Amino acid sequence: MGYNSIYRADLFAGQTIIVTGGGSGIGRCTAHELASLGATVAIVGRNLEKLETVKAEIEAVGGKVSIWVCDIREEAKVIETIGAIIERHGGINGLVNNAGGQYRMPLRDISTKGFEAVVRNNLTGGFIFMRETFKLWMEQHGGAIVNMIADIWNGWPNYAHSASARGGMWTLTESAASEWASYGVRVNAVAPGGIASSGLDTYEPEAQKQILEFPKAIPLQRWGNASEISSAITYLLSPGAAYITGACIRIDGGAPNARVCWGPLREQCNSTPFDGFHLEQPPKLLTEGPKQHSSCKPA
Template structure:
């Protein structure tokens, strides 16, 4: 059984096979959106698609490496062909490298840059004509608290994530005339990397949680995914070019 808040919307989520991408896809589908799930490992997206179909939602899984423009273009075209259009895009896919800044290599930067900043740009450019054809829509991109705070060892990742925030502000101003809104979420969430950290370093993880005002790391679906629902819905139709800090009061 699904709701109707996002009925009529078709939204593509990248990196949808796990973590925040999965949580976002579930939250969107539960509110009635048709959700396209893209990821490098199609099998993971197919598992999420089955989860969505199990509660009566509509999903379409496809493989896509966002570091390749041709694959992103093909994924968007396949979604439009499958569902008949596109009204929203969630750019979640990204790879991270942890390395002291003095040791960051060109390869580290290239990986984060192509999977994060360039992948986001490719998705936005591919989606633009279809969002315009739909009379407008919403794009949600993801930044990172590690970049906002300047956390040690996240230099390459921070470069890409802050580039995404700048890109999003420019797109919001250029595309607002088409009724296309572009916003960024900076999350603190129980992603697979966060869960792994908690299992390997339980005391440090507990200290991190205690440092948050809400004393807990956000849930990928109920805390982050439902915020995406709000951003793509009419409830926040006057919000664009902004960053939503979902960090639990970090």
């Protein structure tokens, strides 16, 4: 049994697509889906063991994948890695700028060093990967880039460093889409909201308490999952999105549309998650912790 994608099996046959942060979470899921659709997936990350695990998973179901240990924040290493991927696979058709991360902290307590570290992880590193992929390959051959941002539309309290970086990545996406369109390079973004991925288990206890209350504030009254993010990324990379650039797909259950003046959100719902990833396991926080709010099934 392999990935259960909604797209045709040969959609990316003969193409090479880079997925940064491909060793876990959304990146792992996306790598699986793209490989199931015929792509050779170059997964990039800092942890060799995690990359090797994903490589074995993909190859077990007949997919093609290569692994590259690289910290996206290190410019020289990024340049070296992209050059090596081109040499190994003969080109780059797509880039999924997924790597990133953050921690919970009130704005007043974020140090300058901490702020800069998160911005470099979620914005500067992605910029370097975009720029070098364009210069080393896509400027001459075209391609598609999908950048990961987040549900930042009404601010992100306690994560202002990441909100700043993700907001920057969004305007960077719009800028690159304009500058690079004439080269046949499309640049878009996806903005996940609350996603039930392994990353939830990494937050400290105080943050986890708030996480468990999250569905109450979401019109669809549930968590999203990695498959639902991957589906949007796959679409933006596909020929079906050939006239889409400088756009962002929100994948957030309608979170930014909820308004206090509307009153309490209806707890019951009929929103059925799409779960295409055959190896996905929900985070322990949502399966072993206190029961979630809402009668909806968890994503």
